[in-house]
Amino acid sequence: MTESDPRAIQLLDDLLLHADAVARLVRRGKPAFDQDEFLRYAGEDLLVRLGEVVARLDRKVPGFVEAHAELELRNLKDTRNFVAHGYDVVDFEIIWEILADHVPVVSARVRELLES
Template sequence: MDKRRDIEKRLNDVLTSVMKIEMFVESRPKRFDVFCSDEMFRCAVLLNIAIIGEAVNHILKIEPEIHISSSRQIVCTRNYIIHGYDSLDNEILWSIVINHLPLLRTEVEDLLEKYKS
């Protein structure tokens, strides 16, 4: 697979995971206490944040200068989820969902326009 198509595939992976998280949030009351009390919800969000981090990591290896805000923090969050899973802070995860994913979605959609084959 050429670099351009690989980046496009990884961007689509990010967008798909963001959209899944948005769907999970939209199907419940948009409240922190609901997030904390629903283990299945938290696990679904965690898996998709990890997928986002893995995809962004691959993108950065191909195109280190790509414009994704907080790209290094996204990868670090993925690493923390995988390696520090026993000390995850629900407030940080909820903040990612509420405050950071909307910008990531916009940036990825814009990048996909650029990388479409």
């Protein structure tokens, strides 16, 4: 259950891979996101992928997510569930906010954990 567990490290690396893709999407800007349905779909998909990483972390390294509440990983898993199952009621303003504001914070915290 420690951060030195190879399974945890691999999954956190996967999370960072998807978070980096989020950063590239966000760099395109909010106007591009608003105007391009494929960017919005990509944003949804990245949130699903991030949440799935957290779900796998929960399964493969039990207790890790709870032990590292400061990473706010549970929020990504909850967002994944909402986007995957409530795709017809997704508010893209909220999606953008999560992509632009929340994911970078989680990513920075995960990087700090992996570097320590």
